[in-house]
Amino acid sequence: MAKITLAKGLNAGLRAAMEKDPKVVIMGEDVGKLGGVFRITDGLQKDFGEDRVIDTPLAESGILGTAVGLAMRGYRPVCEIQFDGFVYPAYDQIVSQVAKIHFRSQGKVKMPMVIRIPFGGGIGAVEHHSESPEAQFAHTPGLKVVACSNPVDGYWMIQQAIACDDPVVFLEPKRQYHADKAELDESATPDPLFASRVVREGSDLTLLAYGPMVKTCMQSAEAAAGEGKSIEVIDLRTLSPLDMDPVFASVRKTGRAVVAHEAHVNLGMGSEIAARIAEECFFSLEAPVLRVGGFDTPYPPSRIEEEFLPDLDRVLDAVDRSLAF
Amino acid sequence: MTQTLDREPAADVRHRLDLLREMVRIRLFEERCVELYSAAKIRGFLHVAIGEEAVAVGVNAVLDEGDAVVSTYREHGHAIARGMSMDSVMAEMYGKATGCSRGRGGSMHLFDVGRRFYGGNAIVAGGLPLAIGLALADKMRMRPTVTVCFFGDGAFAEGEFHECVNLAALWRLPVLFACENNLYAMGTAIARAQAETDLALRAASYGIAAWPVDGMDVVAVEEAADRAVDRIRAGGGPCFLELRTYRFRAHSMYDPERYRDKAEVARWRERDPIDLLTHQLTAEGGLSAEARDAMAAEVTAEVDRAVAAAEAAPLEPAEDLERFVYTETEA
Numbered sequence: 001m002a003k004i005t006l007a008k009g010l011n012a013g014l015r016a017a018m019e020k021d022p023k024v025v026i027m028g029e030d031v032g033k034l035g036g037v038f039r040i041t042d043g044l045q046k047d048f049g050e051d052r053v054i055d056t057p058l059a060e061s062g063i064l065g066t067a068v069g070l071a072m073r074g075y076r077p078v079c080e081i082q083f084d085g086f087v088y089p090a091y092d093q094i095v096s097q098v099a100k101i102h103f104r105s106q107g108k109v110k111m112p113m114v115i116r117i118p119f120g121g122g123i124g125a126v127e128h129h130s131e132s133p134e135a136q137f138a139h140t141p142g143l144k145v146v147a148c149s150n151p152v153d154g155y156w157m158i159q160q161a162i163a164c165d166d167p168v169v170f171l172e173p174k175r176q177y178h179a180d181k182a183e184l185d186e187s188a189t190p191d192p193l194f195a196s197r198v199v200r201e202g203s204d205l206t207l208l209a210y211g212p213m214v215k216t217c218m219q220s221a222e223a224a225a226g227e228g229k230s231i232e233v234i235d236l237r238t239l240s241p242l243d244m245d246p247v248f249a250s251v252r253k254t255g256r257a258v259v260a261h262e263a264h265v266n267l268g269m270g271s272e273i274a275a276r277i278a279e280e281c282f283f284s285l286e287a288p289v290l291r292v293g294g295f296d297t298p299y300p301p302s303r304i305e306e307e308f309l310p311d312l313d314r315v316l317d318a319v320d321r322s323l324a325f
Numbered sequence: 326m327t328q329t330l331d332r333e334p335a336a337d338v339r340h341r342l343d344l345l346r347e348m349v350r351i352r353l354f355e356e357r358c359v360e361l362y363s364a365a366k367i368r369g370f371l372h373v374a375i376g377e378e379a380v381a382v383g384v385n386a387v388l389d390e391g392d393a394v395v396s397t398y399r400e401h402g403h404a405i406a407r408g409m410s411m412d413s414v415m416a417e418m419y420g421k422a423t424g425c426s427r428g429r430g431g432s433m434h435l436f437d438v439g440r441r442f443y444g445g446n447a448i449v450a451g452g453l454p455l456a457i458g459l460a461l462a463d464k465m466r467m468r469p470t471v472t473v474c475f476f477g478d479g480a481f482a483e484g485e486f487h488e489c490v491n492l493a494a495l496w497r498l499p500v501l502f503a504c505e506n507n508l509y510a511m512g513t514a515i516a517r518a519q520a521e522t523d524l525a526l527r528a529a530s531y532g533i534a535a536w537p538v539d540g541m542d543v544v545a546v547e548e549a550a551d552r553a554v555d556r557i558r559a560g561g562g563p564c565f566l567e568l569r570t571y572r573f574r575a576h577s578m579y580d581p582e583r584y585r586d587k588a589e590v591a592r593w594r595e596r597d598p599i600d601l602l603t604h605q606l607t608a609e610g611g612l613s614a615e616a617r618d619a620m621a622a623e624v625t626a627e628v629d630r631a632v633a634a635a636e637a638a639p640l641e642p643a644e645d646l647e648r649f650v651y652t653e654t655e656a
Binding site (some may be wrong): 025051055057059061062063065067068069073075089093097101103104105106107108109141142144221227306 | 465486
């Protein structure tokens with residue numbers, strides 16, 4: 001079994017999807033000849049041709065809307081948004097067209113489309129290049145939103161998202177692209193796409209995360225274990241729909257929950273998750289559900305990025321506050 | 326549905342009678358919609374294209390079944406000229422389950438996949454990128470299909486328009502950009518919104534064939550569309566038609582029309598596309614007063630039937646509202 005990075009996992013997953021289904025086409029800015037800014041589509045145009053890996057002008061709205069037309073004709077377009085902050089020029093198409101056409105056509109037209117977005121910070125980039133817009137898409141009926149956190153999930157989840165008949169906003173933690181390697185068993189049976197997963201068992205508190213914060217939360221749980229605290233960590237993986245049953249089961253067991261994400265705390269995913277836990281697990285809770293996230297400011301310049309991003313200390317501080325409640 | 330020019334010359338009287346009938350169908354349908362709106366039978370928003378019928382009819386007359394149409398929120402005429410039944414459109418106006426969008430779309434979102442009518446669109450310029458995608462799909466599959474995209478002069482101010490014309494020109498896509506220049510983006514006159522009001526000139530700057538057309542003359546529209554579509558089908562890349570037209574009524578049912586003179590409207594009404602063709606055919610002896618009355622009576626009866634069917638049709642049950650937000654089979 002080969003050890004691969006997230007970038008390689010996604011690349012291999014895209015390749016597998018294109019080999020399996022000739023209707024899969026990739027489009028975006030510099031995805032072909034250059035292989036993408038983060039090299040996620042590296043080599044695909046060379047092997048599949050310019051008609052299946054389409055280099056586009058800088059026209060996010062045009063790209064997304066063109067993908068709608070392709071999907072109407074039975075294609076499965078995979079659009080790469082180069083950086084998270086570049087998705088906003090396409091926001092109109094995503095919210096007004098992509099998310100609504102199935103509904104508007106009474107189910108007659110499907111929108112099997114994937115919108116890949118490298119998201120989050122941690123690479124020393126600035127605003128428009130480090131953002132976490134997931135809640136804005138999870139808030140929109142008609143879209144599905146998932147976030148991968150590791151190379152193996154990257155490989156499987158991108159293929160599952162492409163196979164999905166609904167439009168999927170696919171979030172990739174860009175600081176993880178080349179960070180860690182994991183063993184990929186291509187013959188394994190993957191977990192379903194729209195399912196959260198317990199990635200570390202524990203009994204004192206439940207830590208909930210997705211994308212780049214899964215690693216931070218795993219490290220936090222490890223550090224807490226050194227102090228005798230048993231932390232359960234759940235990788236949410238799917239943000240719309242949320243898969244809450246494993247979360248409820250965990251919180252009923254631990255009585256405490258902390259949600260962590262890079263996105264701003266105000267009206268972030270953590271707010272919805274906290275509300276659902278309060279609605280379903282009220283009598284199991286020993287403490288209020290706490291949220292850890294980015295500050296409610298635009299993304300800062302790189303020299304103070306470390307202050308902005310929730311890290312091990314901020315997660316552990318919330319863990320301590322919850323346990324002390 | 327009228328036929329293509331290669332089978333019947335444009336000057337042929339019978340063919341022009343067909344064009345006239347299509348325009349009358351749209352006119353009488355929309356006039357009835359206005360009445361029904363005042364009677365609160367039709368709810369939501371209503372934008373009629375009375376005065377602009379020659380554009381819808383002339384362009385649709387040259388299309389084949391396999392061609393695609395993407396439209397705007399002022400699209401009743403486009404839908405009817407495309408061959409969608411009055412019954413299905415009127416039921417949609419009523420919000421009934423028998424409507425072309427099962428009552429969910431209403432006036433602004435008529436939709437009929439079977440007729441390759443990919444929707445009205447309430448977002449100005451919002452439909453343009455969809456047309457690019459449809460045309461790209463057809464080009465990749467090597468189908469000799471044309472996608473027509475209707476939009477107004479207001480769309481020229483939107484970035485999406487410029488993204489899309491560039492994409493279509495760059496990739497030489499089979500798209501006909503049918504710009505309905507009715508001189509107003511809602512209440513804003515074109516000269517108050519566009520630094521250069523010669524829209525065909527601006528479209529031509531993208532390296533595509535573009536020319537202005539008298540949008541009140543259905544035969545002129547048909548001839549221009551035919552020329553454009555021939556060129557597109559032959560692989561010549563996209564074309565742009567600036568169809569100069571005028572809406573006789575207000576933008577919507579809530580528009581007090583403070584932005585234009587009554588005299589201006591009256592001047593344009595003298596060029597009513599239905600009157601123009603009626604007078605022409607009458608003068609040539611191709612249309613008698615009896616035949617004209619019979620045509621009006623037949624179309625009125627068609628509208629009556631559509632209204633009666635819409636009145637009798639059921640609403641979609643409220644409990645179905647959550648259906649079709651997502652597909653009903655999991656991946």
